[in-house]
Amino acid sequence: MRIKLACLSVIAVSVLGACGGGTGSSIAPQSTVKVQNSASQLKSTAKAAANEIPAGYASRTSVSGILEDGQYDRFIVYYRKSNLLKGSSNDTAAAASNNSRVASARGISIQERSITGTRGHVIQTSKGMSASEAQAFMVEYLKNPDVEYIEPDLIVHPALVPNDAQYGQQWGMSGEATGISLPAAWDKATGKGVVVAVVDTGITEHSDLAGQVLPGYNFISNATFDRNRSGRSADASDPGDWLQIGDSCPASGGPYYVHDSTWHGTHVAGIIAAKTNNGVGVAGTAFNSKILPARALGRCGGFTSDINDAIVWASGGSVPGVPDNPNPAKVINLSISGNGQCSKTNQDAIDIARSNGAIIVQAAGNDSIDASQTYSTPACQGIIVVGATNSSGNRAWFSNFGSLVNVMAPGDTILSTVNAGAKGPEGEGYGYMSGTSQATPHAAGVVALLLEQQPSSTVDQIRSYLASTATSMSDRCPEGCGAGLINADKALASLPLPVDGDLPVTGEVNVKADAANGATYKVPALDNLQLLRLDVSAASKARIRSQFDQTWTDCRIGDFGVYNCMVWDPKPGFYYVNIVSSNGTDADVNVRPYINGGHVKYGETVELTSKAPYFLPIVVNLDPVSATEAPYHTIAIHNRVYVMVTQYSGGGRLFEFGGAELYNENMWGSGGSYGGAWMLIGPYGSEDPYGTGEGQAKPTDNAPIFLILDLGSDDGKEVKATYTAKKAPR
Known part of the structure; x- marks a missing residue:
């Protein structure tokens, strides 16, 4: 696959340019096209080729990404004897023999170019083939049972409150409605110690990136793509990707149009790690992280094999013929796009990177369509896919969407570091670009912030932190914008705290705690809870907070010195105490969650069920009553039921009707007895645990009332009660 930049436009100093597009095969003398003097197109009109692979070979190849009018001369072949995690030469003889056989059968010459980090053999033919010829060529390879898989080596293209002078123009940095809340997040993390790889066009020197960039590598294997430099080397600098009349690029990657150099990799790097609070330029999302440039995109785009070797190397994996990377990246930014489904080479490279502990952040693409229709890498497993928003907080008009998109980030008219040269590098500057290319480094930077705090987090965990704290866009993006716009501050606040242990869903436990800093425990909050309550005794202080919020709330001290920690309408997940x-x-903790039984109107009858395995009490919400009325209830029970009436007083604290004297004054029941904070309704200890009970409570003020029903189970089965709410004179 040929990779393209996922960006739309660039304004660098006074230079206006555009990013290229298209997909196809490698350059060869018989399969090139000339650059046209025309404006860049944003959407490809190329049509996918018909699938001509016989059913018996279909599972060992893919025609996804092959276009009807394309020309193909470069492929990746996998042999069954190879080692997935390390480029292997134990199949070299088999590969050479098979290349010779196929070359003879097809009447062409075949050259082996390299072995990839995913152990694929990259081959190139002496002439370009049509879509139909390319499929027949792949089938010829598959006739050898030692060939595990073959796919075309397609081309992809690039897909963008400190005192920095131009920070005010970086609309996506601050705010929650349209930005990603970075100023508050920077109080918690800045990306320190995290290496972020930028697989892109390379990088140019810039004062706002001075000291931010590690030694990288150039993975472009085709000298024509690389302005005729000598191929792969330790020089990851960007010589420019301009195109002019007379230049040649792969026929299947066209059409190509004249444009100035984009300096795309430098722009992406600045979004991630531009020096911040230095009084000049722009601010980086994770300004204390380090950039690892992996140049894999040139003036005609970049090959799948080169891109994926860059991914493997950046993560710390081995690539034949390339020195090992001494600074493995924890985050890999892919601001690139291309046609086709997730290829074997793509997924293998991602799997290796994941096994090395790297998290890949991928652009969703800029065709304003469902990302699953034409785009490749977002369909791969184990990555984070990012769409773009505009300064109004809506999906940018160009951004792809749909079920493959995980989150959104600012990507429209984004200011960052560039070079002033129209062709080669001339001097530094700042410029605007738009695209999911620009959204992706915003997200990659936030991932770096999270990894500074939680270095061992997996891609699934990071994706969850981003998604669970994102600002939803479902009301203005019905086509699908994932979980919505990322929020850096909330994502950091959602990171799990180091804990001394876990508390049960319900029940009383003894926990260890000291008299200085105490101890922190995690307690789960189930779905559909009305109240999560923890009663802590033998304590001098207790406080509670949600996994979604870093603000601690002190627990109220109640009767007998017991601390009552209460969270009404808790979010599903967990809380820290x-x-x-x-x-x-040590201290004793009694975890008491209550199910939300819903709102019951006076005169209404509902059936309530307490289910296994926890049989949690159920809270029924009643409307306030006047000073001359009292809530009156009738309960038909299928097991014994304990009842408590509670309400908020004017000061907001929870008041429980409890204790013998208080019950005598404010509540009574028939067919039962009372004790402590609970009123028992029903035949306690009876062999026939059925019956009815009535009770009345006199609330102290005109406030909402909560009736708590504890449907205890003696036999481990579901317990039901039919409840009727009434009002009666006091």
């Missing part, structure tokens, strides 16, 4: 022991060694 920090306990300081009064005796310096």
Whole structure:
């Protein structure tokens, strides 16, 4: 696959240019096209070729990304004897023999170019083939049972509150409605210690990136793509990707149009790690991270094999003929796009990077269509796919969308570092670009912030942190914008704290805690809870916070010195409770979650069910009553039921009707007894645990009322009660 930049336009100093497009095969003398003097197109009109692969070979190849009018001369062949995680030469003889056989059968010459980091053999033919001829060529290879898989080596293209002078023009940095809340996030993390690889066009010198860039590598294997430099080398600098009349590029990658150099890799790098709070230029999303440039895109784009070797190398993997990377990246930014489904080479490279602990952040593409229709890498497993938003907080008009998109980030008219040269490098500057290319480094930078705090996080965990804290766009993006616009500050706040242990869903436990800093425990919050309550005794202090919020709330001290930690309408997930022991060694915690039984109107009858395995109490919400009325309830039980009436007082604290004297004054029941904070309705201890009970409560003010029903189970089965709410005179 040939890779393209996922960006739309660039304004560098006073230079206006555009990013190229198209897909196809490698350059060869018989299969090139000349650059045209015309404006760049944003959407490809090329049509996918018909699938001509016989059914018996279909599982060992893919025609995804092959275009009807394309020309193909470069392929990647995998042999069954190879080692997936390391380029292997134990199949070299078999490969040479098979190349000779196929060359004779097809009447062409075949040259082996390299072995990739995913152990694929990159071959090139002496002439370009049509879509139909290319498929027949691949079938000829597959006639050898030692060939595990073959695919075309397609081309892809590039797909963009400190005191920095131009920070005010970086609309996507701050705010929550349209930006990603970075200023607050920078109080928690800045990306320190995290290496972010930028697989792109390389990088140019820039004062706002001075000291931010590590030694990289140039993975472009075709000298024509690389302005006739000598091929792969340790020089990851960007010589420019301009196209002019007379230049030649692969026929299947066209059409190509005249344009100035984009300096795309430098722009992406600045979004991630531009020096910040230095009084000049722009601010980077993760300004204390380091950039690892891996140049894999040139003036005609870049081959799949080169891109994926860059991914493997950047993550710390081995690539034949390339020195090992001494600075493995924890984040890999792919601001690129191309046609076709996720290829074997793509997925193998991603799997190797994941096994090395790297997280890949990928652009969704700029065709304003469902990303699953024409785009390749987003369909791969184990990555984070990013769409683009505009300064109004909506999906940018160009951004791809759909089920493959995980999150969104700012990508329209984004200011960052560039070079002033129209062709080769001349001097530094700042410019605007638009595209999912620009959204992706915003997200990659936030991933770097998260990894500074939680270095061992997996891609699934990071994706969850981003998605669970994103600002939803479902009301203005019905076509699908993933979880919505990322929020750096909330994502950092959602990171799990180091804990001393886990508390049960419900029940009483003894926990260890000291008298100085105490101990922190994690307690789960189930779905559909009305109240999560923890009663902590033998403590001198207790506080609670959600996984989604870094703000601690002190628990209220109640009767007998017990701390009551109460969270109404808790979000599903988990909460942290920090306990300081009064005796310096331990404390007792009683976890008491309550199910939301919904709102019941007076005169209405509902059936309530307490289900296994926890049989949690159910909270029924009642409307306030006047000073002359009291809620009156009738309960038909299928097991014994304990009842408590509670409400918020004017000061907002929870007040429970409890204790013998208080019950005598404010509540009574028939067919039962009372004790402590609960009123028992029904035949306690009876062999026939069925019956009815009535009770009345007199609330202290005109506030919302919560009736709590504890449907205890003696036999481990579901317990039901039919509840009727009434009002009666006091």
